[in-house]
Amino acid sequence: MKSICVYCGSSDKMGDGYLRVARQMGAAIATRGFVLTYGAGCTGMMGAVADGALEAGGEVIGVIPRIFNTPTLMHNGLSRLEIVDSMHTRKQRLADISDAFIALPGGYGTFEELFEILTWAQIGLHSKPVGILNVQHYYDPLLSAIDHARKEGFMYAEHQSLFVCTDQPDDLLTKLDRYQYPEGMEKWVTREE
Numbered sequence: 001m002k003s004i005c006v007y008c009g010s011s012d013k014m015g016d017g018y019l020r021v022a023r024q025m026g027a028a029i030a031t032r033g034f035v036l037t038y039g040a041g042c043t044g045m046m047g048a049v050a051d052g053a054l055e056a057g058g059e060v061i062g063v064i065p066r067i068f069n070t071p072t073l074m075h076n077g078l079s080r081l082e083i084v085d086s087m088h089t090r091k092q093r094l095a096d097i098s099d100a101f102i103a104l105p106g107g108y109g110t111f112e113e114l115f116e117i118l119t120w121a122q123i124g125l126h127s128k129p130v131g132i133l134n135v136q137h138y139y140d141p142l143l144s145a146i147d148h149a150r151k152e153g154f155m156y157a158e159h160q161s162l163f164v165c166t167d168q169p170d171d172l173l174t175k176l177d178r179y180q181y182p183e184g185m186e187k188w189v190t191r192e193e
Contacts, residue, residue, distance in 0.1 A: 001129070001177060003035040003061070005098035007113040008045035009106035010073075018045055018105055021135045021169065023052035025104060028169040030058020037098045039090065040064035040082075042075040045104055050075050063093045091116065100129040100176045105138040121162045121181075123189055129179035130163040131172045139165070158182040 006029075008022060022045035029036045030053040039046060040062025053060050059079040065087050068074060074081075084090050091113060103114040120126050132139050143165065149155050161182040164175040186192075 001034065001099045003037050003098050004029050004100045004102060004173075004176070005037040005094045006049050006102045006104060007038075007106060007110045007117075008049060008104035009110055010039075010041045010044040010046045011107065012044050014044065014105070017136060018138075019048045021133070022046075022048035022104055023055075025049055025102065025133060025169040025172075026052025026054075026058070026060075027056040028173055029053055030056035032173055034173075035059045035061060037061045037063070037094055039094070040075055040078065041068070041073055043073060045106065047075060049104065050078065054078075061097065063090050063097075065090050095120070095126070098128070100131070100179075102131045102133060102172065102176070103139075104133050105135060111142070118159075118162050122159055122185065124185060127181035129176040131176050132163055132165040133169065133172050134165050134167050137167075156184075156188060158184050159188075 006025065026036055026049040036053040036058055038049060041047060050060050054077060061080045062075055062078045063082045063084060064074055065084055069083050082093065084093055095117065101117050103110055117130055121130060146160065150157065150160055164179060166172045166175060
């Protein structure tokens with residue numbers, strides 16, 4: 001693992017505790033010598049995670065769609081900035097340059113990014129580690145929904161092994177480093193037992 005992509009909220013309306021943990025996550029990534037990749041925003045948790053990594057001496061690569069390339073949305077102090085044509089291109093580019101993925105709390109965009117990268121793992125497009133930072137129990141309802149989907153037969157048991165989860169940034173990085181892609185994933189595509 002050399003680079004870690006972080007998905008997270010860009011809203012400025014969440015509590016300070018979320019901003020603190022985003023800054024801690026960025027610092028933990030940098031302190032361990034990883035490159036932070038993310039959506040290049042300067043607001044909310046996006047700005048905090050980048051600032052945390054930069055303040056800890058880390059390298060931060062941002063990828064932003066042209067539509068968000070504005071002074072109020074784009075972070076201006078990154079190590080490298082890539083401006084792309086669309087949200088789809090941004091997500092593909094982040095997937096290409098990242099060796100692991102972390103979802104911090106966020107809204108629709110964060111949920112969508114998390115589920116897309118998990119879906120890609122489910123169908124074998126990648127075998128990279130995916131982590132969820134469940135700070136302040138933010139993801140408890142989502143984790144319950146995933147468990148419910150498995151119990152109802154919409155997922156195989158292996159699909160719950162496609163991600164690791166904890167509430168501490170350093171612990172999450174350790175779990176990502178130890179991650180092993182689950183065996184038997186091909187049966188989702190082949191339907192062979």
